[in-house]
Amino acid sequence: MEPAGPPAQPPAPHPLVAPLSFLLGKWRGEGEGTFPTIAPFRYGEEILFSHHPSKPVISYTQRTWKTASGDPMHAESGYWRPRPDGSVEVVIAQSTGLTEVQTGSYDTEKKTVTLQSELIGNASKVKQITRAFQVVDGELSYIVQMATITNSLQPHLKALLKRI
Numbered sequence: 001m002e003p004a005g006p007p008a009q010p011p012a013p014h015p016l017v018a019p020l021s022f023l024l025g026k027w028r029g030e031g032e033g034t035f036p037t038i039a040p041f042r043y044g045e046e047i048l049f050s051h052h053p054s055k056p057v058i059s060y061t062q063r064t065w066k067t068a069s070g071d072p073m074h075a076e077s078g079y080w081r082p083r084p085d086g087s088v089e090v091v092i093a094q095s096t097g098l099t100e101v102q103t104g105s106y107d108t109e110k111k112t113v114t115l116q117s118e119l120i121g122n123a124s125k126v127k128q129i130t131r132a133f134q135v136v137d138g139e140l141s142y143i144v145q146m147a148t149i150t151n152s153l154q155p156h157l158k159a160l161l162k163r164i
C-alpha cells in the first residue's frame with residue numbers, strides 16, 4: 001500500500017465558478033413561509049451547491065421538510081451558470097412542476113447573489129419570482145419573493161442555513 005500522504009487539497013474551482021465559490025458546499029437550516037393567501041409555516045431545509053473544476057457550472061439541489069414530522073415538502077434542483085460577462089444564469093425545476101430561468105448578478109466581496117425570473121414555465125398562478133442570497137459569518141440566508149395572478153411581488157420564503 002502507498003504510505004498515507006498529506007490530505008489532498010480540494011482542486012481549484014473553474015475560473016468562472018471561483019467568484020461564486022462562497023456558495024459551494026452543503027447547508028442545513030430552517031425557514032419560514034408566508035403569503036397573504038396562506039397560513040404561515042416553518043420548514044427545515046438542506047441545500048447542496050456542488051461543482052467539478054472542469055465545468056463552468058454549479059449543480060444545485062434543495063429539499064425541505066415539515067419541522068414537526070420531518071415529512072418532505074417542496075424540493076427543487078438545477079444549475080447555476082456564471083457567465084463571462086459577470087452575470088449568472090440559473091435554471092431550476094421544482095417538485096411542483098414549475099420551471100424557472102433566472103438571471104442576475106453577484107458580488108464576491110459582499111457574498112451576495114440576486115436573481116429575477118426571465119421565464120417561468122408550467123405555472124398556473126406564479127407570474128414572477130425573485131431570489132436573493134447572502135453569506136454572512138458562514139451562514140447562508142435567502143429571501144424568495146413571488147408575484148401571482150392575485151398578489152403583487154412580495155416575500156414567500158426566508159431561511160437561514162449553516163454550512164455542514
Ligand code: HEM
Pocket residue numbers: 033035037038039041043064065073074075098125126129144146148150156157
Ligand atoms: C403556497 C409558489 C416554494 C410551501 C404556494 C402558492 C404558490 C407557491 C403559488 C399558492 C399561493 C396562492 O394560492 O395564492 C411557490 C414558489 C416557490 C415555492 C414559486 C419557489 C420559488 C415553497 C417552499 C415551500 C412551500 C420551498 C416549503 C418549504 C408552500 C405552502 C403553501 C404554498 C405550505 C400553502 C399551502 C399550499 O398551497 O400547499 N406556493 N412556492 N413553497 N407554498 Fe410555495
